[in-house]
Amino acid sequence: MTKEEGSPSNVSNNEEEIVAKERVSNVPREVADAKQKTIQNTVQSLVDRVKKARNSNRFSSIYTAPSRLRDLNPSLFIPRVVSIGPLHKEKLNLKSTEARKAAFVNELLSEIGFIDETLHNCVQKVYDKIERIRGCYDGMKKTAYNDDEFTQMMVMDACFILQFISKLSGSGNLLSDNRLRSRSIALDLVLLENQIPFFVLEDIYESTINKLQSRPSLITMLSNLLGYINPFTDCIKMDNIGTETTHDHILGLLHKVYLPKLPNSSTISVLPTAHSAVELDKIGVKFRPKDEKIWPLSIDFQSSSHKPTLRMPVVVIDNFFEVVVKNLIVYEQYSPVYNYVTSYAMALDMLVDSPADIAKLGESDVLVNHLGSNEKASDMIKNICKDVTFLDFYYIDSWKRMDTYYDSYWSKCIGVLKQKYFSSPLTAVGLLAGIIIFIVTVVQLPFQIKQS
Structure with missing residues (x-):
């Protein structure tokens, strides 16, 4: 009888080969099986994590600033008066404000009435989205707060914010009891590490203030808040903020205020040539406040042989400027958003190389220095872009025109005349x-x- 493939004798031979191989490798079958099982479990864990990230369909929009930027000046990201959300909840210097926060919430609920029913609606909305809310915070351990503690935090913080901005909207001014403290609270509410998701604020607004008659929209109320920490003299405008637009948080809303109506990419391989304000003044370039109102951060070089002019927004340099701009920069660096504020900061950094440049921009009425000395303002601007990555520069066309004029024959003649005479x-x-x-x-x- 002829031996065919798959016959008992062949099976026996195959088994002998397998046993021989195991003896050669000196690895028992049980160990090999356990290893394969471990590998399979690891693969399944990775698959589960990838699917979870894909299903969440969101990135963590509230996080601690990366150490390479945070360590340069940690105070720029730490709230001074009030903690919002979990990232700074346990800070001892902020504990005293918790009682004040509760008083604000009591005022809000008392005005609305039906306290038990209102709180029930607020808690229900937070509970229904608690996993989505937790997913907005990067680096927070899930065990840091149980669901009850986390929900109370979200409801209290959202109610506090709403009552605070409601008072601003009603009075048209900062709270009269302590203007400095109130402005510090306003600043705390735009810190990257001190946010709650915007959809939580919207849900609590719908369950509270929206129940009252003749109250402004949430966006209108927040525009008053952002106006107090706006570092530019032009008023905050919400023209670019559509009602259908979603926002990550209050800082994300502020970021959108500074975008043009039609944002676009402006990828660069190298930064343009930098010319300081003093260098540009020597060749006849004038600095003037911008006259175009569509984009709050617009900087435009208008070339002319007689009146070359760089038009730019009027900015107020103070301690609030550094906090607001730095938080916006970090938000841009680590979130999938346009880098317009980073571009503006870089443009300002290129114009300011020394205290003399601050003086020149101040004389031209495009910069107001509240720091007490031109040297302090110069140092602040030069440090604000330190260790920042630049992928976009939205003023590249203006800077190219300015560089062309700087190298032109006419500008050199103007420079010689000014220097000599x-x-x-x-x-x-x-x-x-x-x-x-x-x-x-x-x-x-x-x-x-x-x-x-």
Whole structure:
């Protein structure tokens, strides 16, 4: 009888080969099976994590600033008066505000009435989305707060924010009891690490203030808040914020205020040539407040052989400027959003190389320095972009035109004239006197010739 493939003798031979291989490798079958099981479990765990991330369909929008930027100045990200959300909840210096926070919430609920029913609605809405809310916080351990503690935190913080901005909207001014404290609270509410998801704020608004008659929309109320920490003299406008637009949080809303109506990418491989304000002034460039209202951060170079002008937003340099801009920069660096604020900060950094540049921009009425010295303002601007990655620069066209003018023949002539004849009042007076003498001489020359 002929041996065929798959016959008992072949099966026996195959088993002998397997046993022989196991003996050679000196690995028992039980160990090999256990290893395969471990690998399979690891693969399944990775698959579950990937599916969970895909199903969540969101990134963590509230997080601690990365250490390479945070360590430069941690105080820029730490709330001074009030904690919002879980990331700074246990800070001892903020505990005293918790009683104040409860008083605000009591005022809000008392005005609405039906306290038990209102709180029930608020708690229910938070509980229904608690996993989604937790997913918005990066780096927070799930065991840090149980569901009850976490829900209470969200409801209290959202109610506090709503009552605070309601008071701002009603009075049209900062709270009269302590203006500095109130402005500090307003600043705390735009810190990246001190946020609650915007959809939580919307849900609590619908269950509270929206029940009252003749109350402004949530976006309108927040515009008053953002106006107090806005570092630019132009008023905050919400024209670009559509009602159908979603926001990550209050800081994300502020970020959208500074975007143009039609944002677009502006990827660059290298940064443009930097020219300081003093260098540009030497070749005749003037600095003027922007006259275009569509984009709050617009900077435009208008080239002209007679009046080259750089138009830019009027900015107030103070401690609030550094906090607001730095938090917006970090938000842009680590979130899938446009980098317009980072571009603005870089443009300002290129214009300011020394205290003399601060003085020049101040004289031109495009910068207001509240820090007490030009040196402090210069140092602040130079440090604000330290260790920041630049992928986009939305002023590249203006900077290219400015660089072209800087290298032009006409600008060099202006520079030589200013340096030689207008470098000081004395030389300018000397030049003027020389011109007058020359004109008088030319006028008198025909009479002298006639007399002779």
